[in-house]
Each structure stands twice: as structure tokens, then as C-alpha cells.
Amino acid sequence: MVKKEVKRVVKKFFRNPTALMGLILLIFFIIVAILAPVISPPQDPDNPYRIPIATWSLEPKPPSPQHPFGVIGQRDIFYGVIWGTRTAFRIGLIVAGVSTLIGITIGSIAGYFGGWVDEILMRITDIFMSIPFLVAAMVLTTILGKGLDKVMIAMITFGWMATARLIRGNILQVKEEQFILAAKALGVKHFAIIVKHILPNTIFPVIVQISMRMGSLVITAAALSFLGLGAEMGYADWGTLLSYSRNWLTDFEKSWFAIVFPGTAMVLFVLAWNLVGDALRDIFDPRLRG
Amino acid sequence: MKDVLLQVKNLKTYFFTEDGVVKAVDGVNFEVYRGETLGLVGESGCGKSVTSLSILRLLDEKGRIVDGEIIFEGKNLLDLSEEEMRNIRGNDIAMIFQEPMVALNPVYTVGDQIMEAIILHQKVGKNEARKKAIEMLRKVGIPEPEKRIDEYPHELSGGMRQRAMIAMALSCHPKLLIADEPTTALDVTIQAQILELMKELQKEFGMSIIMITHDLGVIAEMADRVAVMYAGKIVEYADVKTLFKDPKHPYTWGLMNSIPRLDVEQEKLKPIPGIVPDALNFPPGCKFHPRCEFATDRCRSEEPEIIEVEKDHLIACWNWEELEKVKKIRRIGDAV
Amino acid sequence: MREKDGKNRILRVENLVKYFPIRAGVFKRIVAWVKAVDGVSFDVYEGETLGLVGESGCGKTTVGMTILRLYEPMGGKVYFRDIDMFSAKGERLRKLRQKVQIIFQDPYSSLNPRMRVKNIIAEGIRTHKLASGSELTDRVADLLKKVGLSPDHMNRFPHEFSGGQRQRIGIARALAVNPELIICDEAVSALDVSIQAQILNLLKDLQSEFKLTYIFISHALNVIKHISDKVAVMYLGKIVELADKKKLFDNPLHPYTKALMSAIPIPDPEVRREKIILKGDVPSPINPPSGCRFHTRCPFAKDICKEEEPDLIEIEEGHFVACHFAEKF
Numbered sequence: 001m002v003k004k005e006v007k008r009v010v011k012k013f014f015r016n017p018t019a020l021m022g023l024i025l026l027i028f029f030i031i032v033a034i035l036a037p038v039i040s041p042p043q044d045p046d047n048p049y050r051i052p053i054a055t056w057s058l059e060p061k062p063p064s065p066q067h068p069f070g071v072i073g074q075r076d077i078f079y080g081v082i083w084g085t086r087t088a089f090r091i092g093l094i095v096a097g098v099s100t101l102i103g104i105t106i107g108s109i110a111g112y113f114g115g116w117v118d119e120i121l122m123r124i125t126d127i128f129m130s131i132p133f134l135v136a137a138m139v140l141t142t143i144l145g146k147g148l149d150k151v152m153i154a155m156i157t158f159g160w161m162a163t164a165r166l167i168r169g170n171i172l173q174v175k176e177e178q179f180i181l182a183a184k185a186l187g188v189k190h191f192a193i194i195v196k197h198i199l200p201n202t203i204f205p206v207i208v209q210i211s212m213r214m215g216s217l218v219i220t221a222a223a224l225s226f227l228g229l230g231a232e233m234g235y236a237d238w239g240t241l242l243s244y245s246r247n248w249l250t251d252f253e254k255s256w257f258a259i260v261f262p263g264t265a266m267v268l269f270v271l272a273w274n275l276v277g278d279a280l281r282d283i284f285d286p287r288l289r290g
Numbered sequence: 291m292k293d294v295l296l297q298v299k300n301l302k303t304y305f306f307t308e309d310g311v312v313k314a315v316d317g318v319n320f321e322v323y324r325g326e327t328l329g330l331v332g333e334s335g336c337g338k339s340v341t342s343l344s345i346l347r348l349l350d351e352k353g354r355i356v357d358g359e360i361i362f363e364g365k366n367l368l369d370l371s372e373e374e375m376r377n378i379r380g381n382d383i384a385m386i387f388q389e390p391m392v393a394l395n396p397v398y399t400v401g402d403q404i405m406e407a408i409i410l411h412q413k414v415g416k417n418e419a420r421k422k423a424i425e426m427l428r429k430v431g432i433p434e435p436e437k438r439i440d441e442y443p444h445e446l447s448g449g450m451r452q453r454a455m456i457a458m459a460l461s462c463h464p465k466l467l468i469a470d471e472p473t474t475a476l477d478v479t480i481q482a483q484i485l486e487l488m489k490e491l492q493k494e495f496g497m498s499i500i501m502i503t504h505d506l507g508v509i510a511e512m513a514d515r516v517a518v519m520y521a522g523k524i525v526e527y528a529d530v531k532t533l534f535k536d537p538k539h540p541y542t543w544g545l546m547n548s549i550p551r552l553d554v555e556q557e558k559l560k561p562i563p564g565i566v567p568d569a570l571n572f573p574p575g576c577k578f579h580p581r582c583e584f585a586t587d588r589c590r591s592e593e594p595e596i597i598e599v600e601k602d603h604l605i606a607c608w609n610w611e612e613l614e615k616v617k618k619i620r621r622i623g624d625a626v
Numbered sequence: 627m628r629e630k631d632g633k634n635r636i637l638r639v640e641n642l643v644k645y646f647p648i649r650a651g652v653f654k655r656i657v658a659w660v661k662a663v664d665g666v667s668f669d670v671y672e673g674e675t676l677g678l679v680g681e682s683g684c685g686k687t688t689v690g691m692t693i694l695r696l697y698e699p700m701g702g703k704v705y706f707r708d709i710d711m712f713s714a715k716g717e718r719l720r721k722l723r724q725k726v727q728i729i730f731q732d733p734y735s736s737l738n739p740r741m742r743v744k745n746i747i748a749e750g751i752r753t754h755k756l757a758s759g760s761e762l763t764d765r766v767a768d769l770l771k772k773v774g775l776s777p778d779h780m781n782r783f784p785h786e787f788s789g790g791q792r793q794r795i796g797i798a799r800a801l802a803v804n805p806e807l808i809i810c811d812e813a814v815s816a817l818d819v820s821i822q823a824q825i826l827n828l829l830k831d832l833q834s835e836f837k838l839t840y841i842f843i844s845h846a847l848n849v850i851k852h853i854s855d856k857v858a859v860m861y862l863g864k865i866v867e868l869a870d871k872k873k874l875f876d877n878p879l880h881p882y883t884k885a886l887m888s889a890i891p892i893p894d895p896e897v898r899r900e901k902i903i904l905k906g907d908v909p910s911p912i913n914p915p916s917g918c919r920f921h922t923r924c925p926f927a928k929d930i931c932k933e934e935e936p937d938l939i940e941i942e943e944g945h946f947v948a949c950h951f952a953e954k955f
Binding site for chain 2 (some may be wrong): 681773774790819821823827847851852885887888897903908
């Protein structure tokens with residue numbers, strides 16, 4: 001049975017060329033992340049996320065056999081892009097994971113209990129949503145201090161609301177379905193109704209949402225890094241790499257490689273997750289099975 | 291000789307979906323005379339609604355009319371430009387739907403929407419249009435039309451909304467009204483009101499109506515002639531009295547045997563076995579053969595054309611004479 | 627258990643009341659009540675079918691849902707055999723629910739799209755520990771056969787079935803726990819005519835095979851006439867007429883019942899009847915008319931109808947009517 005299900009999912013992926021492309025891209029990124037120490041051996045094995053200093057000159061250096069993606073801010077861009085893949089996954093998985101957990105908890109409590117509980121939780125959600133994300137993140141990182149972990153905390157603090165709303169809406173909708181009434185009429189216990197009927201019909205959209213968010217979170221983190229709120233100087237992070245080119249923005253010819261390579265990595269990363277998310281949505285929808 | 295208003299010839303409307311080609315309407319012929327009501331009856335997915343949308347050329351992007359002619363007052367509607375077609379819609383041919391909220395825009399008042407149609411097609415001023423709109427609302431039996439004209443659709447009850455939609459459809463005195471399940475969503479006492487209203491308005495305006503419904507009762511009450519559709523084809527075509535007294539296609543006959551009747555005692559219903567076929571996977575030969583008790587090998591392999599078996603009584607069936615025998619035996623049985 | 631004509635009473639509904647609150651404003655204050663069911667009483671006897679008929683908003687579905695405690699009642703009593711259903715709690719209520727089942731209108735929303743047919747049907751059996759293992763599989767297979775499906779369908783998902791087949795699955799799910807009373811809530815309303823007849827016949831066959839009692843809720847008078855032994859006509863939260871099928875259809879006494887019957891289009895163009903076309907719409911159950919609730923649309927309404935609410939009284943044996951002038955008609 002399980003085998004059949006897996007087969008179905010695989011078949012589904014292979015029948016849809018864009019989904020397949022997303023999957024291949026994603027696998028490519030995963031391999032790069034795993035093989036980072038092989039592709040770009042760190043100089044200091046205890047501190048591999050520090051991009052080694054490649055030159056003492058402040059001028060950017062175009063791609064060369066020694067530095068295939070060029071050098072900017074004294075750092076080797078290739079090394080940064082490779083190890084930055086790991087950073088991207090870390091940001092995405094931790095932020096999406098934790099904020100989704102918070103969102104599911106708050107959303108399902110609001111949805112199940114309704115009434116006053118729902119009212120209070122949803123107003124809190126509204127307050128969080130009404131604060132412009134960038135401003136809030138900036139304030140929070142100023143209070144907490146610089147660093148990637150602080151950025152992630154800020155992103156989690158202001159990133160759970162969409163999930164909470166999604167799951168609450170789904171629960172409210174599913175609660176009205178007749179099969180829930182039918183289960184109640186059969187005398188099925190409350191807990192079993194939640195696990196068997198409500199969760200399976202509400203959780204899949206959230207998984208799809210996680211996948212879609214994985215990519216965009218990396219962009220947000222990069223934006224914060226670009227504004228100087230992200231990782232410390234020299235940290236292997238695509239956003240930080242981009243921020244180096246800030247000083248050379250007017251001189252694109254001299255610094256194009258510092259934008260193009262990390263930028264491309266970022267765009268492809270987002271694309272991969274979005275395509276996979278799209279495919280997951282189709283797969284999880286039982287109405288589209290067959 | 292009666293005057294033909296609309297003639298549909300060999301209409302084929304297909305939907306090109308990801309899963310394959312859905313032959314929603316597959317070679318349909320019928321005509322509508324001036325002042326009469328043609329009933330299009332069939333179950334869900336038989337193509338009756340697609341037929342009506344094809345006449346108005348209102349199909350979504352997946353649907354395409356692949357063959358046929360739709361001749362309205364001598365012009366083939368399929369040859370007209372989108373511009374000319376817009377002029378026909380609402381003006382010469384109007385449509386009402388099952389769910390009035392589909393046709394009524396919730397952000398405009400009822401009056402705005404009726405006036406818009408009047409101004410567009412009749413080229414009159416705003417005040418004149420408002421007068422006409424009020425007059426129209428009064429005609430469809432909406433009380434206090436001067437007040438109701440400024441209300442929004444959601445402020446009206448289901449029956450009133452249906453009346454408002456009829457007012458909108460009839461505001462330009464169309465020659466043909468297509469009514470797609472106009473009373474299906476309504477309660478029976480409201481349905482009776484609306485059907486009565488449609489009959490009165492038809493008499494007053496002299497328009498033709500295509501009445502699309504799954505309800506044989508509504509057909510019996512409203513239609514002059516009836517086309518029974520099954521799986522994208524017309525399987526029986528006759529005037530209403532003949533059809534109900536002497537159904538000749540096994541599907542029509544089965545349909546009539548399967549409705550619970552208020553006026554006749556029935557111990558047990560005689561349903562048509564099986565399920566309505568999937569439009570992506572129609573059976574070969576006669577599409578009704580898997581559910582037909584008279585099916586022969588020929589029915590399984592060869593599709594019957596619709597032919598005239600008695601005067602003005604057309605059916606598409608190879609084996610209709612078998613059914614006649616059964617009906618005869620039943621009649622003798624009943625008499626004994 | 628009191629008996630009537632040798633039949634046991636299976637359900638007694640006494641003065642059932644169910645209002646729904648309408649809330650508004652920031653504090654969700656209750657601003658009005660929808661009086662969906664407002665004092666409904668009837669008895670159901672073993673093996674018979676009681677038809678509950680009326681137009682939208684008359685409260686017929688709410689009656690069914692409240693009997694099952696899917697909506698919490700606001701007043702009245704329901705006895706299943708002699709057990710008070712409204713005071714039952716926890717385990718006792720779950721046991722009671724095994725005896726009273728429901729079949730829903732919407733064949734799409736009533737089956738969990740993410741569960742296989744086997745699990746949908748088996749859920750009740752597992753909950754009440756009626757069978758397990760291969761015995762359970764056999765039982766599901768047997769139920770599928772009983773409702774006219776093939777046991778091979780067990781591992782499929784609901785979306786692989788047509789509306790009529792889904793309705794059969796819903797029936798199998800209800801049958802699985804050996805109920806004595808089944809509430810059919812518009813069980814055939816969403817189906818095509820040819821399929822509707824199949825399901826009606828199936829319900830009749832199952833009734834005689836399993837000695838089932840039905841409360842059949844529908845807006846379609848012709849379907850009600852076909853399947854019921856006794857019929858209750860509802861209007862705006864009240865029963866206006868209740869009688870044996872034959873008495874009700876041969877001799878309807880309430881003006882609303884008469885209008886309802888005359889409004890149904892008869893599928894025979896040769897039959898021409900005098901139609902009673904009611905004026906206006908059904909009033910809102912939030913603010914039902916005073917006195918007799920039907921007086922705003924009744925062609926025979928007199929002054930007394932506006933002021934005094936008529937009781938449901940027995941006009942002839944077994945024929946109850948709530949109308950001041952019932953005896954005159």
C-alpha cells in the first residue's frame with residue numbers, strides 16, 4: 001500500500017516537467033550543501049562558515065581560475081556561495097519549522113475552541129500582522145544585536161501569523177463538513193475526530209505553505225543582511241555577499257559577479273521550493289489523484 | 291408553417307482539458323419556433339447547459355465549438371464578430387440562471403444593472419431607463435418597485451432575486467430567453483410563482499423560451515416541445531404531449547418510470563440501472579447501451595442517428611420497436 | 627414502551643425547541659434568535675417511515691440534527707425507546723448514537739476525502755468495537771454488497787465514485803453500527819432522477835431487510851409520498867399537519883399543505899390542475915409572524931389567525947392539523 005503511494009507520488013512528479021525541474025534543482029542544492037567541505041575545503045575546519053580572506057586589496061576582483069566567481073570585500077565569492085547554501089537551508093528549515101509550529105498551535109487552538117479564545121488569539125495575530133515586517137525586524141535586531149541567529153529570531157517572531165490564519169480558517173471550514181457530523185453521529189471520540197478527520201484535511205495546505213515559504217525566507221534574510229542587520233562580516237551567507245556589492249553599486253562593470261552569482265543561487269533556490277510546493281499541492285489534493 | 295427563430299445544426303462543443311477531450315455536446319440538432327417553449331431535459335452532465343452557453347458563445351477558454359451552425363433569424367451566430375455577438379446578447383437573446391447571484395453583481399443596485407442593459411441596448415437616457423426599469427420590476431411582480439430598484443441583490447430574498455434577474459433579462463424584450471434551471475434552487479411554492487410569471491411574460495412579449503431543466507414536472511408544465519439529452523446527444527425529440535404519453539427512447543421511458551409521482555400510486559420505482567457515464571470515457575456505440583435493457587450487439591458497436599419514427603417524433607435508438615412491444619404488453623396488463 | 631396498533635414506539639419527540647443565536651458587534655453579543663424549531667412533537671413507531679417535509683427554513687433539518695444531538699437542544703425532550711436522549715452524556719450518549727444514525731444530503735461533503743472507503747465504513751465498527759481484523763474486512767465487504775457496490779471498491783477514495791455511489795457509501799457507513807433508526811436528511815435531493823430512484827429503492831429494501839425505522843427529511847413532496855408511512859408538514863419551525871400518508875395526500879386539511887401539493891409540477895402535460903399560488907416569500911424565522919405563522923400567505927386568513935396561534939389538534943383519527951379553520955375545509 002505504502003509502496004503504491006510512493007510510486008504514485010514519484011509518477012506524479014515525473015509526469016509534470018516543472019515539478020521535476022524543481023525537484024532536480026532542490027536535490028542539486030542539497031548535494032551542494034552536503035558536499036560543501038569537498039567542493040570548497042575550509043581553511044579553518046572549526047569555523048567553516050567564515051569566508052577566508054582572499055586578498056588584502058579592497059577592490060573587487062573578476063572571476064579567475066583561482067576564484068571562479070570572483071572576489072569582493074576581500075572574500076572569495078565561490079566559497080561564500082557554496083557554504084551559503086548550508087546557511088540558506090538552515091535559515092529556511094529553522095524559521096519555517098519553528099514559525100509553522102507556533103502558527104499551527106495558535107491557529108488550531110483558535111479554530112477548535114472558537115468564541116473568546118479565538119477572538120483574543122486572532123486579535124493578537126492581527127496586531128502582529130499590522131506591524132511592518134522590516135521595521136519590526138530592524139528594531140528587534142537592534143535590541144538583540146547583530147547575527148544570523150538574531151535575524152532568525154526576528155523572522156520567527158513576525159513570521160507565524162500566516163500559518164495561524166491558514167490553519168484556523170481550514171479548521172473552521174472542515175468543522176462544518178458533513179463528514180465531521182457523521183463521525184460525531186457515529187459516536188467517534190473527539191480526539192479521534194481531530195486526528196482522523198480534521199488534521200488530515202487541514203495540515204497539507206500548511207506543508208505546501210512551508211515549502212513555498214522556504215524560498216522566500218531566504219530572500220527576507222538576504223534583505224536584512226543587505227541592510228546590515230544580518231550575519232557578521234565574512235559569514236558565508238548569500239545576503240551578506242550581496243551586501244558587499246553595496247559599495248560598488250554604481251560601478252556594475254566592476255562588481256557584476258558579486259551580484260550575479262549569489263543572486264542566481266538565491267533565485268534558483270526560491271524557484272526550486274516554489275515548484276516543489278506547487279507539485280506538493282497537486283499531490284496532496286486527493287481530488288486530483290488518479 | 292411555423293416560423294423558425296433559432297436553428298441549431300449539428301452543434302459540437304468540446305472541452306479540451308488536461309485529462310482529455312470532453313465531448314460535452316456532440317452533434318445536436320433542434321429548432322425553436324417563434325413564441326414557443328422548447329424544453330431541454332436531461333441529467334447532470336448531459337450537455338444541456340453547454341448547449342445553451344454555446345448558443346450565446348459564452349464558453350470558458352477550454353470549451354470550443356468545433357462544428358455546426360447556430361442560425362438565429364437567418365444569421366449564423368458562429369460567423370459573427372465578438373462585437374456583433376455582444377449586441378445580440380441581452381438584446382435579442384437573454385439568459386437567466388439557476389443561481390441569480392451569478393448574474394447579479396453584488397456591488398451594484400438592482401436598478402443600476404437593469405438600467406445598464408436598457409441604456410446599452412435601447413440608447414435611451416438615464417431617466418427614461420429608470421422609468422423602464424421600474425416598469426419592468428413591476429411586471430415581474432416585485433412589490434414597491436420604486437423602492438426596490440435602489441436595493442442591492444443581497445437585500446432581496448431568493449425568489450425576489452430570481453424575479454430581478456428575469457426583469458434584467460427581459461428589459462430589452464429579447465426574442466429568445468434561455469432559462470437554465472431557473473427554479474431549481476427555489477422552494478416549490480416560489481417555483482410555482484416563477485413558472486407562472488414566465489408563462490405570463492411569454493404571452494405578453496411573445497418571446498420564445500428554451501427551458502433547460504432536469505425536472506420532468508417543470509417540462510410538462512412549461513414546454514411545447516421537448517428534446518431529451520443524454521451524454522451530449524439528443525436521444526428523443528417530440529412535442530410534449532406525445533413525449534409524455536408515448537416515450538419511445540428507452541432512456542426517456544426509464545426516466546419517466548423512475549420519478550416518484552404525486553398523482554399515481556407506485557409500490558416500487560423502476561430505476562435506470564448503472565451510473566451516468568463519465569464524459570471523458572463515453573462507451574462506444576449508443577452511449578446509453580450499458581444502462582439499457584434492450585441493448586443488442588449493434589447498440590454496443592454502432593451509434594444510432596436520430597431519425598423520425600413517427601410524424602414529428604424523432605429518436606436515436608436501434609431497438610425502439612422492442613420497447614414498443616413491452617409497452618404494448620404492459621398496456622394489456624394494465625387493462626386486465 | 628407503549629404500543630399502538632401492535633407497533634412499538636421507537637422515538638418520542640416532545641416540544642422540541644432549537645434557536646440559533648445571531649451575534650454581532652465586537653463583543654459578539656446575541657442580537658437576535660433564529661427560531662429554527664419552535665415546539666415540535668411527534669412519535670415514530672418501529673419499522674415505519676416518518677416523512678418530514680417543508681420548504682427551506684422550515685426547520686426540518688434542524689429537527690433531525692437536534693434529535694441526534696449534533697445541535698444542542700434548547701428545550702423539549704427526545705426519548706429513544708424509553709431513554710432520555712437529551713440527558714445522556716459521555717459513554718451513554720456514544721452508545722445511543724450507535725442506535726440512531728444519519729444519512730446526509732451532500733454526497734460530496736459527507737465523506738472524508740482523505741479516507742479510503744474501507745476506513746470510512748469501518749470507523750463506526752471500530753469505535754463501538756463491533757469487529758476487528760479479518761472479521762471487520764468481511765463486514766465491510768458485506769456492507770458494500772448490501773448497498774449495491776463491489777467489495778473491490780474498498781481501497782478507493784471517495785472522489786473515485788459518482789454522487790449516487792457516494793450516497794451508497796454513506797448508507798453503508800450508517801448501517802455499519804446496526805442502527806435501529808436512521809434519519810435521512812435530504813438523502814436523495816442532490817442526485818439525478820434516475821439515480822434517485824435507485825437509492826429510494828435501496829432504502830426501502832434495507833428497511834425491510836434490517837427492520838429499520840426512518841425519519842425521512844425532504845423538501846420534495848413526491849419523494850416523501852413515495853417513501854413515507856406517515857407525514858409531518860412543517861412551516862417556519864412548527865408542524866402544521868401530521869397524518870398517515872394516505873389521509874394527508876387524499877385529504878390535506880391545512881391550507882399550506884394544499885398549496886404545497888398543488889405547486890408541485892406533475893410530469894404529465896395532460897393533467898391540468900387548479901393551482902394555489904401562494905403570495906410572497908416565506909417570512910424570516912428570526913421574526914416569525916404573530917398568531918398562525920402562515921397567515922401572511924394564507925388565502926383564507928381571518929383576524930383570529932393574526933392573533934391566536936392554532937394548536938396541532940386531531941381533526942379525525944390520526945390526522946392532526948394546526949389551523950383555526952381546519953374543520954371547515
